[in-house]
Amino acid sequence: MSNELGELRRSAVVATFGPGAIIDFRADQATISAVAAGLEEWDRSFPPAGLRNEQCIHEPRLQRKLGVHGFRLPPVIDPVRARKGNGDKRSLVAARFPGWLQCPRCNRIAPQKKWGHEPGKAFRYCSCLAGKGEAGRTYVLPVRFVMACPNGHLDDFPWHWWVGHDDGCAGRSGFLHLESERPGHAGLILSCPKCDARRSMDGIFSNQTWERFSTCSGKRPWLAGPDQNCNHHPQAVQRGASNLYFPVIESALSIPPWSDRLQEVIGIYWDAIVNVDPGQRVRFVRMLAENVLAAALQELHVTPEQLVAQIDYRIHQYTQPVTDLRQEEYRQLTSGQNTNGDTDREFEVRNVVVPKDLAPWLSRVVKVVRLREVRALKGFTRIVPPGDENRDLAALSLQPMTWLPAIEVRGEGIFLELNHEHLSKWEAEQKWAQDRAEKLDLAWKHEWRERYGDDTELPESITARFLLIHTFAHALMRQLTLECGYSSASLRERIYASAGALPMAGVLIFTATSDADGTLGGLQRQADAARIVRTVEAAIAAMEWCSSDPLCIEDVFARPGSFLLAACHACVLAPETSCEHFNRFLDRALLVGPEGTSQTGYFSDLLPGRRK
Structure with missing residues (x-):
């Protein structure tokens, strides 16, 4: 029987509380803990299934990289249907987890089936008050500990195994007691009322503790399928711990020509046109133009022949090998061309003449008046954060889908490109900066080998260029929050840093949020010549x-x-939702130089009193 639990923000369904994540609800005055169900339930609860659903979006470049045909927005009820009759009763599905619950009054714990309940209600309750002649009942709470493994599996904590019943104990499937007798896990005592077996919860998070436990059960309570075979040993985790769910998000900006409205205007006829034999495509479009596509052609200001030419170009581009999405965006941002918001509703930029006060350090300043970012959830990890290669992702569905969950957000921003000539000279002369980057790189690769083994392909190296640009992005974000009126959590960074044949050295600071902090205009205005000088100088001075x-x-x-050097919460660190790298790989010494030495940071000459 279904129970109404609560509501979630649409953006949270893709990130924090995606399929496989544990969510706490407050329903019927009781705390309910549940795990969000897989993508099959999206199709079942909100038909039509797949990309035939009206709540779909497209971002061709990201689709090509992830190998899907489109994305679905987290479904919401139809407001028109909600106002009619009894309203729209559809909802996403979550399964109760953990299955063990505890009474906060008598400290008993047991599986959910052993507690009192009412049909159609999600809560469970304990009757411990009834025997004492008191009125009312006590709502039971989800237990604190669960089991998880790096493969993403999730299971209840083995309470009966942990307490260690005496032989012949009649309470091996009954109630247990979990009571805090003194501070810490050592004072949290699990006991059996039948055989008086007792054991503290001390050592519950130690890996050595679980080496003698059987291997992982392979359970995936968010998917309605069989358990998997898993050779990992599970680990005990706090139910609300941050390492229990790491969503793996891929994102892309909508840039020309992909950001035009071609596919949006054609709508449901896009697949039909694409699947027609190329030699018959013009004839087919002409036929559609007589009725269903007449309005679309008029809106796009194209003839059937021009429409087919644009579609053919899209198809050709889509079949090309996947390239670096950042390179494509970087080329667009550094092209020097302004885009018109009248012809491209998703991407509008205006180039600003670099002020002479910043010319030695910056080669380009761009106002990003309008942008669209699509963020897709492709899987998640537990215990270990996702790495650059995103290995061993837990599945969002039993079978691979032709789509992934995603959200689209619109905003504005500022793009700054570092002066390549000055940057290359600084990298060559300041050997100390390379040494600091190498120190972080060795530590990062050492952890990578411990995580994935010595024979695995190593991630991209941490370079001084990357450290510099990443730290500069954080300095800018901190200063912009003081000047443009946006909250720190509303700003995001997008780093463009690489050397080699196609070097990149730029940073995009932008707002891409689904709430009111979206396109208020305060951020892109900071790219004006007078304002950007003040902003950059203040950001570097603060470092x-x-x-x-x-x-x-x-x-x-x-x-x-x-993976930090000269960086802490008082100077550089930003909200983790703003940082692409989870507040790792930062070093403000590369910006201003180490204290008390003759070594210089990239922006040292921009500091007050030190400008040449």
């Missing part, structure tokens, strides 16, 4: 001194595994 110095600048805060 010269941190309230945690000298500890911060001397890397004392750079704890193992953080």
Whole structure:
């Protein structure tokens, strides 16, 4: 029987609470914990299935990279249907997890079937008050601990195994007690009321503890399918721990020619036109133009022949090998061409003359007046954050789909390109910067080998160029939040950094959010000549001194595994939703130079009192 649990923001369904994530709801005055179901339930609950659904979007470049035909937005109820009759009762599906629940009053724990319930209600309750002559009932809560493995599997904690019943105990499938007798896990005692077996929860998170436990059960409660074979040993995890669900998101900006409205205007007839024999395509479009496509041709201001030519170009581009999406975006942003918002509704840029005060360090300033970003969820990991290669992703569905869940967000931004000549000279002269980048790179690759094995292909190296541009992006975001009125969590970075045959050295700071902080105009206005000088100078000046110095600048805060050098919350770190790299790979010393040395950062000469 279905139960109404609550509501989620559309953007949260793709990121924080995608399929396989545990969500806490407040339903009927009780706390309900459930795991979001897989993509098959999207088709079942919100037909028509697949890309025939009206709540679909397209981003050809991202589709080509991910090997799908389109994306579906997290489904929402139809407001028209909701106003008629009894309303629209459709909803996404979640399955109760964990299955074990605890009474906060008597401290008993047991599977959900052993607690009292009412038909059609999601809550479960304990009757411990009834025996004491008290009125009311106590709603039981989901237990704190669950089991997970790096392959994404999820299972209930083995409570009866952990307590260690005596031989012949009659309580091997009954109630247990979990009570805190003193602080810490060592004081959290699990006991059996039948055989008086007792064991503390001390050591529950140690890997050695579970080496003698059987291998992972392979359960996937978010999918209605059989368990998988899994050779991993499971690990105990807090139900609300941040490492229980790492969504793997791929994103792309809509850029010309993909950002025009061609596919949107053609709508449901796109697949029909594409699947027609190329030699008959013009004739087929002419036939459609007499009725169903007449309005589309008029809106696009094209003839049937011109429409077919544009479609053929799209098909040709779509069949090309997948290239670096960042390279395509970088070429568009550095092309020097302004785009017109009248002809392209998704991408509009205006080039700004670089002020002479910034010319030694920057070669291009671009106002991104309008942009669209599509973010697609392609899987998730547990325990271990996703790496660059995104290996071992947990599945969102039992069988591969021709689509993935995604959201589209619109915003504005500023693109800054570093002066390639000055950057190359700085990289060649400042050997210390290369040494600092190599230090982080060695630590990153060491962890990568521990995670995936020595024979795995290593990720892309961490370079001084990347560290510099990434840290510069964080400095800009912190300063822009003070000047343009956006909250820090509303700004995002997009890093373009590479050397070699096709070098990139730029950063896009943009707003792409589904709430009110979208396209208010305050961000792109900061690219005006007078404003951008003030912004960049203030951002670099703020990096010269941190309230945690000298500890911060001397890397004392750079704890193992953080992949940070001169960076901390007081100077560089940003909200993790704003950073592409989860607040890793940052070093403000590359911007302003190490303290007390003759070594210079890329922007050292921009600091107050040091300009040449």
